[in-house]
Amino acid sequence: MVNRKVLDPESSPEAAYGARVRRLREARAWSQEDLAAHTAYSSKHVSAVETARKPPTLPFSRALDLAFGTAGTADSFEREWRELRHGALLEGFPEYVEHEGRAVELRLFDTGIVPGLLQTSEYARCLADSKARRGAMTPDQADDLVAFLAERQATLVRHRPPTMLVVMDESCIRRQVGGPRTMGAQLDHLLEFAERPNTVLQIAPFEIGEQRALYLPTNLLTMPNMTVVAYAESQIRGYLERDSAAVFPLLTAYHQLQAEALPQSATVDMIREVRKGYP
Template identity: 50%
Template sequence: MMNRKELDPDASRTAEFGVCLRAARMDHGWTQEGLAERIGYSGVHVSAVETDRKPPTLLLARRIDLAFGTPGRFERMWRRSRRGVLFEGFEEYLRSEAEAVALRLFEINIIPGLLQIPAYVCAYQGALVRRGASTRQQADERTAVLLRRQKCLAEKDPAPLLHAVMDEGCLRRSIGDREVMIEQLLHLEALAAQPRVILQVSPFSLGENRPFAHPMTLLTMPNRAMVGYSETQKRGFLEREPDTLAEWANEYDQLQVEALPRAASVEFIRDVRRGIEHG
């Protein structure tokens, strides 16, 4: 068991949360069990958060603020900890995504997140951890967020229209082992057969004529307004400016025309899969 001296608040935002939680609890003269009773969690859970073995949640942070009489303090700390997991603007994007009636996606290097199988997600996030680009906690939380998004999309009735254009590199880049890639490509073939899903491949042969230098998403909301989101390696951008979104929509229309047609795209995906199977 770690003690207060062993936990460095500068190690991570969640470590800072744990140190502050323990300090506030001790200032009140409460045991871990005593705090746990007041917030509806177990003493084991409180201990895990204090020692950075379990990440805090928004509900936990709000209950801690109520117990200590510190309106917003721990919730603000929780929100700061989230910034290391999700890009700025992404949480607002997620709220719009959940309400959208149509999604138009473009991805460059990996299969779009909403179309990824769990094994593909784990392989990609695991590589980030091994390279030191992410902590295991951050990777696990990003995975959980993605799986929740997929579940929300699958359960929505009526289902939104999902149109995804993938650069050829998404299919050629190996993520995980051979079996993972075969399963992922089979999943794309199955998705393409669904009536509300359109998949297209943007081949390498488009060269400089391919629009968009970065992944992007265009959402159509129930009131027909649009919301855009794009990412670089380090930052996310939420776009609501109508003129910019109109430019994105025009470029996406061009991309749809230049990409392989729907049936040819599915056959392209199938050919890549067969190449892996027989390679």
Template identity: 55%
Template structure:
């Protein structure tokens, strides 16, 4: 007889996740191999998830939701995954991420830092390690942040993919993060992003001055039903806004930002000049 490890959901969120996954599988009469086939994982991997020997990932959680037919529902494994990650993410951010992965259009603006969706692995590590050195997070949380970011980027590779518009303040490409090789790779990634069929990249140059409508991160989402959402951040907290009275003015300002920012061709030329070491 096969010994089945009994899990106590009270041991922690990862154990609770594993217990839920096992219960959902057994309720349908599936073996671990059968669930693995539906999720594109091995039966051994499913076993490791169910017994909390492996923590869940965003990809495995999305796959589980598809297998069980609960994508987008309150009981989804994706939602449970974000709850597990909440400890290493800014307050308010997990809720935004739930919506971001479901959006038809994503509009990004940031100042000083390249937005997470466009960051390379090395660039993200430099930022995470900086937070560790400032005693804001632990090394373990830094590793979680980077791993989570890579999973977040991968989750947006869907059919059809969302339209992604990015307007970056000039400081994003001029502020050095890491050594020259890190920045060169990051700048190359931005050029690669601009060449994708579902993306648009613009730089808001310093010369815009007071015409630049935003001073910090602003993300705008257009959902498939054409509803709008806005995500903004303070130094310590994120906020997801669904009220049209406040989101529509932000959308209007974003369009103004795009109008006054450099064109994509001009923006790419600016980035290429930086890569060559010219001002």
């Protein structure tokens, strides 16, 4: 076939996705124009996805599932798209998010940046775009990361929202992310978060020094059956821990951290003071 591009499924997840589209299309003796007619997308779009020049989207994946009869199966294109979409996430994090959406209580600790669930969209966008500029992810993955965070935040808006206990290192409010307006809006959002009836917000000030019981970002989730799972991250991977022998020491450390952190009223005062430095 003239101008037929050789595909290398091993080169990237997008290439593997495109190669599979071509394989199923050709197994049915369909041209790209035929598949385009079955999906309501252009043949140019089909070609771009097959050759990994354009990343697949959720609507396109669902259209492929209808065309190929793979909807709702373990081999669906929607499922492959979701796995591909999570490619920029740390190992273990997608599994954690599944638990996060069902938890009745969340205990969060972070240092350096505001925890994701408390970030404004502008603050989250600045962080994602920075990763894309450094080459840590593609621009499309940065877009997906911001959208994924919005989905996580939306799952916590329920008739009976979970209790959220958050301790942030003081660096989270001292380090400017984005421009002054972005940071000012983020601090306003933290003040609003502290006013909610189901939340407690505390800052671990620099002055507690070695009394800070946790040094890495740590999340503790209480599930509907009252079991507690923990999630912690290093620079390169995350890990979901269910074993109570490992979780309970983290829970103890979190309680110790809360005892040393500022109470919520003093936390709010500190955030308001920092807020004065932004427009």
